Amino acid sequence: MINNQKGFTLTELIAGVALTTLLFAGFIMFLLQFYGNFKEIAEYNTLQHELLETIEALRYGYIKHGVNDNESIIGLLTAKDVHIASNGKSLTITPIVVKAGERHWASYSLSAKGEIILNAVYGIKSINGEVVFPKSKEVIDKNLKYKITDFQIRNISPVVSDKIALVSIAIEGQVRFRPKQSGQNKVDDERLNTKTARFETKVFISNYDN
Amino acid sequence: MKINNALQNQKGSALIEVLAAMGILLFAIIGMMISISYANYKSTLNYHYRVALLKAEAELQVIKLQHSSYGTFGNLGTQDFTIRSHSNAKPINAKISFEVSTVNDPQTTLRTAYTSITARVRWLETLPMHTLYVSPNEYKEVVVREDYFYERPQ
Numbered sequence: 001m002i003n004n005q006k007g008f009t010l011t012e013l014i015a016g017v018a019l020t021t022l023l024f025a026g027f028i029m030f031l032l033q034f035y036g037n038f039k040e041i042a043e044y045n046t047l048q049h050e051l052l053e054t055i056e057a058l059r060y061g062y063i064k065h066g067v068n069d070n071e072s073i074i075g076l077l078t079a080k081d082v083h084i085a086s087n088g089k090s091l092t093i094t095p096i097v098v099k100a101g102e103r104h105w106a107s108y109s110l111s112a113k114g115e116i117i118l119n120a121v122y123g124i125k126s127i128n129g130e131v132v133f134p135k136s137k138e139v140i141d142k143n144l145k146y147k148i149t150d151f152q153i154r155n156i157s158p159v160v161s162d163k164i165a166l167v168s169i170a171i172e173g174q175v176r177f178r179p180k181q182s183g184q185n186k187v188d189d190e191r192l193n194t195k196t197a198r199f200e201t202k203v204f205i206s207n208y209d210n
Numbered sequence: 211m212k213i214n215n216a217l218q219n220q221k222g223s224a225l226i227e228v229l230a231a232m233g234i235l236l237f238a239i240i241g242m243m244i245s246i247s248y249a250n251y252k253s254t255l256n257y258h259y260r261v262a263l264l265k266a267e268a269e270l271q272v273i274k275l276q277h278s279s280y281g282t283f284g285n286l287g288t289q290d291f292t293i294r295s296h297s298n299a300k301p302i303n304a305k306i307s308f309e310v311s312t313v314n315d316p317q318t319t320l321r322t323a324y325t326s327i328t329a330r331v332r333w334l335e336t337l338p339m340h341t342l343y344v345s346p347n348e349y350k351e352v353v354v355r356e357d358y359f360y361e362r363p364q
Contacts, residue, residue: 200261
């Protein structure tokens with residue numbers, strides 16, 4: 001080995017190192033892109049899942065462990081009275097109360113930060129400022145990573161009554177994958193760095209005339 | 211001795227060996243790209259299913275209100291609507307149709323029968339880019355049913 005004087009020329013060495021670096025850099029960039037894409041898909045699925053859970057909370061009610069586990073939950077399907085704020089961003093549900101003299105209600109509203117907040121009273125128990133959406137508190141560009149971009153509750157009851165018999169729910173959420181890059185306008189930023197999901201449904205308040 | 215031989219070996223790799231290594235790497239990269247495309251397709255499809263399910267549930271709620279207030283099922287004609295996965299996505303045309311059938315099932319009970327309302331949402335799904343064969347009938351469907359029981363006249 002010591003007597004072997006062949007080795008490589010400087011040109012061969014430089015070319016070899018450059019090519020290997022290029023190949024590794026390309027492969028690592030591909031892997032990072034691959035990981036980034038998978039993360040975006042997973043986060044978009046989380047957004048969809050949490051939006052759907054919020055609709056289900058409005059429809060059936062919300063359970064906070066340790067507070068209303070053993071109470072009948074308050075949702076649109078068990079509502080007796082529904083009050084919708086004039087801007088459609090807040091909803092208060094009053095159920096049929098079995099125990100006389102007890103106050104029971106649940107109110108869902110959209111916060112300025114884009115969260116759905118629940119305040120509720122179950123007799124002597126209460127839920128204050130519970131964030132129903134989003135589960136994550138992660139912030140990107142001083143805004144929540146997952147936020148509500150549209151929340152509309154409307155009375156679409158065709159029945160002539162002073163009470164609400166049918167409500168429509170529209171909820172739109174956005175997930176931000178990365179901060180806005182310099183040089184990107186608003187449209188490019190939303191197209192490249194965010195994704196939105198929108199769900200709409202209607203709920204019949206079957207106890208409205210009780 | 212073996213180490214000395216290895217260090218003195220100046221043969222390098224044959225072209226076929228380099229090509230085989232690159233082929234394996236390419237195979238792994240293509241596999242990863244297909245998995246991304248498939249995951250993206252499934253995520254979008256999942257979204258479309260959820261939108262369709264909520265639409266079917268919404269229309270069944272309207273029918274329930276009609277039935278509860280007026281004793282009829284109201285207008286059960288086919289409706290067109292669009293599903294848009296996000297603001298830049300191409301909208302997908304979907305249809306919701308209804309079927310009504312009255313079922314007398316004496317095995318369940320002799321005194322009751324029920325009217326069954328089935329809401330069927332159908333849409334043509336855009337297939338992912340990795341799909342080699344595109345079927346012209348790649349329709350997806352969500353079916354939701356609600357039964358209205360009533361006492362049968364004796």
